[in-house]
Amino acid sequence: MHLLTEPFEFAFFPYALWAGVFVGALCGALGVFVVLRRMSYIGQGLSQSVLGGVAPAVLSGIDPYLGAVAATIVAGLLINRVGRQHGVRPDAAIGIVSTVLFAFGVALVSANRDRAVNLNDLLFGNILGVDSSDITLVAATTAVLAIAGFVFWKPLTFTITDAAGASAHGIRAATVEAAFTIALAAAVVVSIRVVGVLLIAAVIVIPASTSRLFGRSLGPVVIAAAALGAAAAVVGMFVSFHVEIASGPAIVLASGAGFALALIASTLSSVLLVRRARAAHA
Amino acid sequence: MSSPILAFDGVTAGYRGKPAIEAVDLHIQPGELVGIVGPSGSGKSTLLRAVTGTTDIYAGTVTLHDRRVRAGHPTRDIGFVPQLALVEPDTPLRAADAVLHGLAASSRRVPWYSKAERAKASALLERLGLAGYERQPIGELSGGQQQRLLLARAMIADSSLVMLDEPTSGVDLQTLQDILGLLDELNRAGTTIVLTTHDLNWVAASLPRIVCINQRIVADGAPADVMTAEVLERTYGASVRIVRDGDRILVTDDRPHAASTSEAR
Numbered sequence: 001m002h003l004l005t006e007p008f009e010f011a012f013f014p015y016a017l018w019a020g021v022f023v024g025a026l027c028g029a030l031g032v033f034v035v036l037r038r039m040s041y042i043g044q045g046l047s048q049s050v051l052g053g054v055a056p057a058v059l060s061g062i063d064p065y066l067g068a069v070a071a072t073i074v075a076g077l078l079i080n081r082v083g084r085q086h087g088v089r090p091d092a093a094i095g096i097v098s099t100v101l102f103a104f105g106v107a108l109v110s111a112n113r114d115r116a117v118n119l120n121d122l123l124f125g126n127i128l129g130v131d132s133s134d135i136t137l138v139a140a141t142t143a144v145l146a147i148a149g150f151v152f153w154k155p156l157t158f159t160i161t162d163a164a165g166a167s168a169h170g171i172r173a174a175t176v177e178a179a180f181t182i183a184l185a186a187a188v189v190v191s192i193r194v195v196g197v198l199l200i201a202a203v204i205v206i207p208a209s210t211s212r213l214f215g216r217s218l219g220p221v222v223i224a225a226a227a228l229g230a231a232a233a234v235v236g237m238f239v240s241f242h243v244e245i246a247s248g249p250a251i252v253l254a255s256g257a258g259f260a261l262a263l264i265a266s267t268l269s270s271v272l273l274v275r276r277a278r279a280a281h282a
Numbered sequence: 283m284s285s286p287i288l289a290f291d292g293v294t295a296g297y298r299g300k301p302a303i304e305a306v307d308l309h310i311q312p313g314e315l316v317g318i319v320g321p322s323g324s325g326k327s328t329l330l331r332a333v334t335g336t337t338d339i340y341a342g343t344v345t346l347h348d349r350r351v352r353a354g355h356p357t358r359d360i361g362f363v364p365q366l367a368l369v370e371p372d373t374p375l376r377a378a379d380a381v382l383h384g385l386a387a388s389s390r391r392v393p394w395y396s397k398a399e400r401a402k403a404s405a406l407l408e409r410l411g412l413a414g415y416e417r418q419p420i421g422e423l424s425g426g427q428q429q430r431l432l433l434a435r436a437m438i439a440d441s442s443l444v445m446l447d448e449p450t451s452g453v454d455l456q457t458l459q460d461i462l463g464l465l466d467e468l469n470r471a472g473t474t475i476v477l478t479t480h481d482l483n484w485v486a487a488s489l490p491r492i493v494c495i496n497q498r499i500v501a502d503g504a505p506a507d508v509m510t511a512e513v514l515e516r517t518y519g520a521s522v523r524i525v526r527d528g529d530r531i532l533v534t535d536d537r538p539h540a541a542s543t544s545e546a547r
């Protein structure tokens with residue numbers, strides 16, 4: 001019991017825990033649509049692009065968060081646009097846009113070595129630095145996107161599963177896809193402080209993939225992915241505290257362990273079904 | 283004559299600046315059942331996509347319900363069945379939900395569909411021989427079943443115009459008969475239907491109006507007027523033989539010993 005209560009003796013822990021839960025749920029839910037669009041690495045791409053906005057913001061004395069928001073939204077829209085271009089596959093669009101923006105940020109940093117730009121927090125996250133204003137931002141983003149998902153569920157699910165069909169049935173599919181990319185960019189930006197740029201893709205893709213192993217309907221799959229993402233954040237935060245490892249990797253490892261268990265269960269279930277079928281036809 | 287439900291006036295349209303159809307003039311009246319035929323790459327699908335706003339229009343106008351269609355702007359009151367592209371087996375989307383997507387643009391802005399909407403989806407699935415499949419993920423359905431499901435999706439909004447791109451391709455005989463029976467039923471109830479197909483014998487036997495296209499309209503009229511060796515040769519660039527037996531029209535390969543066609547009734 002002490003293992004569960006001890007972390008709360010530290011002021012930062014509740015903030016970190018809540019931030020992790022919101023980020024896990026938000027990225028987990030959005031991840032289902034990302035995986036369905038076969039753009040699993042868009043989270044990684046968007047987060048890498050952040051440096052393209054953070055570096056110029058820091059060097060200009062602007063709030064780095066604003067730079068991150070701007071760069072991520074620009075990257076999202078560019079990936080969306082370039083990926084629709086004939087001859088450019090969506091995965092190639094992610095690679096092109098994110099690496100170019102990342103290179104732009106690195107180039108700026110390297111050209112200004114006399115000015116300190118701390119990339120550690122950006123790359124690996126700094127959950128110890130999360131305060132109440134961060135929680136408010138993450139919670140507000142989660143709430144806004146949850147409401148948007150509720151209201152636009154029908155056009156969103158139609159577009160994500162069949163964009164051409166949606167267009168032909170009166171849905172502005174291109175607008176829906178662009179709006180989804182902006183929503184994802186917002187989720188990435190608010191998640192960076194918790195998990196860091198390098199591990200964003202994991203919190204987007206793993207809970208969604210775990211959920212899809214068993215889900216047969218989109219609504220329950222999205223809800224389960226959000227729950228799995230939040231659960232991985234809780235487990236990861238406690239592990240991080242007690243084992244003294246960084247929170248981002250701890251959350252991702254917890255999520256990965258959940259996926260491994262689900263994969264084993266899914267495989268066993270398939271084997272059992274085959275055996276039952278063989279027995280029935282023996 | 284009433285104003286056409288769908289009108290192409292001098293339409294040139296295509297993709298990436300390359301026209302797939304040129305100077306197309308075609309007027310379709312409410313309640314018509316029209317088959318578009320032509321070789322692969324002749325612009326049949328582009329013709330339909332010009333109506334759904336998903337292809338570029340370089341010249342002319344497409345008018346639907348007296349409103350001009352603009353590329354990139356979705357149109358309403360159309361049911362559209364695209365060419366069959368099989369869905370991945372693990373797509374987490376149930377058959378009934380896929381059918382209900384046909385109402386996504388007009389339904390209430392909540393994540394669920396009403397009882398009446400769900401009942402309608404179930405009734406359509408039953409009519410198309412998919413009773414009991416409501417909760418089945420669409421990726422686990424066969425190709426023929428997915429084709430029926432797309433037709434149910436196109437029909438659920440009670441659109442006054444239903445367009446089908448190659449509905450007869452890649453489906454088994456039972457599915458084909460079910461689909462054609464349903465289209466006939468829909469048309470009798472007043473729905474305008476436009477479809478593309480490669481099946482010349484079927485269109486000759488079943489549809490009252492045929493449009494032959496090869497980038498431009500080659501011929502447009504009743505089967506008896508359109509299904510001639512001369513028209514089909516101009517459309518397909520291949521010589522064919524037409525066998526007429528009363529009202530029956532049979533299109534066969536003109537090569538000696540060719541017997542690869544089926545008789546249409």
